[in-house]
Amino acid sequence: MGRYDSRQKRAILEAAVNVFAERGLEGATIRLVGQQAGSNSALIYYYFENKQKLFEEVIRMVFSDFLLALAGQSAPLENARARIDFLVNGIFDYYESRRTRMRLMMQVFNLHVDLLTKAIVKVFKQKEVLPLKILQEGIVRGEFRPFSPLPFWWSLLGMCIFNIQAEEIAVKLGRKKIYPGLPALPERKQQIVELILTGIGNPGKRLNGKT
Numbered sequence: 001m002g003r004y005d006s007r008q009k010r011a012i013l014e015a016a017v018n019v020f021a022e023r024g025l026e027g028a029t030i031r032l033v034g035q036q037a038g039s040n041s042a043l044i045y046y047y048f049e050n051k052q053k054l055f056e057e058v059i060r061m062v063f064s065d066f067l068l069a070l071a072g073q074s075a076p077l078e079n080a081r082a083r084i085d086f087l088v089n090g091i092f093d094y095y096e097s098r099r100t101r102m103r104l105m106m107q108v109f110n111l112h113v114d115l116l117t118k119a120i121v122k123v124f125k126q127k128e129v130l131p132l133k134i135l136q137e138g139i140v141r142g143e144f145r146p147f148s149p150l151p152f153w154w155s156l157l158g159m160c161i162f163n164i165q166a167e168e169i170a171v172k173l174g175r176k177k178i179y180p181g182l183p184a185l186p187e188r189k190q191q192i193v194e195l196i197l198t199g200i201g202n203p204g205k206r207l208n209g210k211t
Contacts, residue, residue: 012037021104060119080143091160
């Protein structure tokens with residue numbers, strides 16, 4: 001078993017997700033990660049050069065896990081609406097099932113875009129990225145207007161992340177006082193889908209795929 005493929009390393013990464021999500025990159029320490037992982041600092045430094053490298057590895061692991069979870073829900077997508085529904089629901093479903101990981105992803109999306117980009121480039125080199133494939137297929141089939149899938153995917157992810165953060169803020173500060181008109185989750189997801197389809201849906205085709 002190689003240096004970078006061990007049960008110990010996995011335990012360190014899982015512990016680091018919790019520590020970074022709770023304390024951020026600046027507030028996290030190798031010692032705290034070791035306490036949660038049941039490992040000493042020397043072992044963590046054996047696998048990772050420093051806290052920054054550990055953070056980058058955690059980002060890559062979380063994003064890969066998100067793509068894996070999305071692929072596990074994959075089904076035939078017959079039209080533009082089905083494609084956008086799938087992607088939007090996939091983001092919210094990941095949040096519901098893996099909140100700590102999604103909160104870390106949100107933190108990185110807001111504060112460490114350069115590190116996120118670096119990590120994701122590595123992921124893209126290793127595998128086909130399902131969201132981009134889904135969007136590209138929609139373009140080829142004429143369901144969407146021509147656009148670049150990668151920046152659009154970032155925009156879609158950002159919209160969903162902002163929506164999730166708004167919900168969390170509303171819960172913490174008091175929904176009725178701060179966001180009295182914040183719709184329920186199903187309605188918010190539908191609003192995102194409709195907004196996206198308005199922007200990129202091909203007017204030459206109906207959203208359900210019929211001409």
